[in-house]
Amino acid sequence: MNKIRLVDVAREAGVHAGTASRALNPAARDSVSRQTVRKVERAARKLGYTPNTVARGLRTARSYVVALVVPDITNPLFPYIVRGAEQVLAEAGYTLVLTDTNNDADTEQSQVSAMRARGVDGFIVATARWQDPVVDELVAAAVPTVLVNRHNESSSFPFVGTDDRHGIELCVRHLRELGHRSILHLAGPADTSTGRARADAFRQAMRGNGFSARTILQCPSFTEQAGADAVARARAQGTRFTAIVAGNDLLAIGAAEALAGQGILCPRDVSITGYNDVEFMRRLTPAFTTVRIPLHNMGVLAARTLLAWLRGTEPETGTQILLPVEFMTRGTTAQVRT
Amino acid sequence: MNKIRLVDVAREAGVHAGTASRALNPAARDSVSRQTVRKVERAARKLGYTPNTVARGLRTARSYVVALVVPDITNPLFPYIVRGAEQVLAEAGYTLVLTDTNNDADTEQSQVSAMRARGVDGFIVATARWQDPVVDELVAAAVPTVLVNRHNESSSFPFVGTDDRHGIELCVRHLRELGHRSILHLAGPADTSTGRARADAFRQAMRGNGFSARTILQCPSFTEQAGADAVARARAQGTRFTAIVAGNDLLAIGAAEALAGQGILCPRDVSITGYNDVEFMRRLTPAFTTVRIPLHNMGVLAARTLLAWLRGTEPETGTQILLPVEFMTRGTTAQVRT
DNA sequence: CAATGGCCGACAAACGATTGCAGTAAGGCT
């Protein structure tokens, strides 16, 4: 650490520490003469003064730190969100602390407590479950928080997400145009808002459009394994379908692999759509048809929303910011075989 | 924030704040009677006391915060390192703050300064370039720092990396066993230690082993584009090769695509090895033969090394921890065509 | 019985910045 304190600067400039503090603080600078400001600034520069953020934080009860809580940073969804958030926060003079909860509720609980003790100014939470005690606790404590990607049931905090309804609708419409009439939906976990919203959207999109079969299979997690299992279940039950709308990319991949294992090829025999368009979807063979969501932008908007709050404009309760999605037509969907 | 301070606990327990502090601090607890400790602990629990980390940090000049500097969190190498580091730091009661420098030297500079002002206890740096003023500055200021993944030229800080020499040797040996005698190396940027070390290792592995041709092509960055460009260059110059050892996975993919564009197929016509084994390499068609590096473990060890330092055992100058790599034989390498 | 020593716990001074309050000097107005 630099050993130079405000008193040192003040002494160098021949003024009192309090005055130096004001001179250096843009908000209080106008209560100090221009001449003094110059003297202090020069002294500060000469000595290479950097204010001690810890001491300032103690006095002002603001840390200029924001915590971002993710379930698993190795999940390719999150790095982009993190990056978007970090860029706007850094620009605003805030620091991002990242906590990876390892998908574990206890870890999440203790991490969030630790962050609070550390005096972070606010939270961005990407881990929200449908029923989420940690979020409830933040609500109770009135800590400025914004939810991103997923939200919880009550959701009094602002939420930045994407237009799941429209995304799923695009999938269904696309498949319909290709002639598919029997579509299977692999629904994400019911304890995530994304899983629920997409299943709802699927139900609605399939309503009264001349579809012959609509099946929804609940998956316990957003993993390849879960996707494979669900498809195996469907096959065992004799469910008929010519296309699958998966709740996310991993479910889609798992489904494709399970089918391939039974000699059923995609897109020859079954068309499949993914969701999220994580990095490697376009690199697979065949490249996956999926829905791209603006991850970076989600991070950016979440950060902006939180910043606005920290600067005094508390958001309307229950505000939702839904970003548009983009349908990526690629190689896993094809005309239905007649 | 919780409004309960140490004085409140002390009052509840009927002791002085100083005493309460000692009672709660494991290191000083033995200068307080067992009975008092119990009283204070009970009071603390009853009131739900959480110490104010900021105030403590001010007094003790320790923040229990470690900064991790990465060039780009969306590069799939880093999330695993981050995760490994975070897990051991969190367990030790430290908090990880992440800064993404966006591959930009100025951003890196200002971010590191900001972290220092914030009083972080140490740094883990994953951005080191061969000539790196930011690292030099940290050396000069004697801030506990460990380098991970890449190191700089002088490298007086401990370094946690992988055994590049062995990894490249495995690639060359594998190709040799498949009958390849003319091998091209796509070398990573010379301003990264990994680029240099792997090129060196390639030079050495190819020495006097009955190879007929050895060409090293310098790539300006670790990107697909750079890999494609390099291969185009090689072809334009009429360089002969039946195999490519790429400096990392992206270079390998770029090379494969560029060749495919000219009708040269991998592995039919040319064998290619990657390096790092990022997540999607195994999912490509054909799956890529590459070298897997223990990313998670690198994060873990970097964090452990730093923790040890922060706890008083300053590491030997220039310590290097090199982790073993694993060769992944997959589909992009094959017997040379006769 | 008095003196010595050992535990414990209270006191108060830090850590480094911010900020309400008050005091001083200069300048303007009548």
Next chain:
DNA sequence: AGCCTTACTGCAATCGTTTGTCGGCCATTG
């Protein structure tokens, strides 16, 4: 010329912990 306002700047308290020092009390010993 005297008074009042304005504009700065200095003073000191404060944020919540930690920690060096000191004093008091009890017990043990000569």
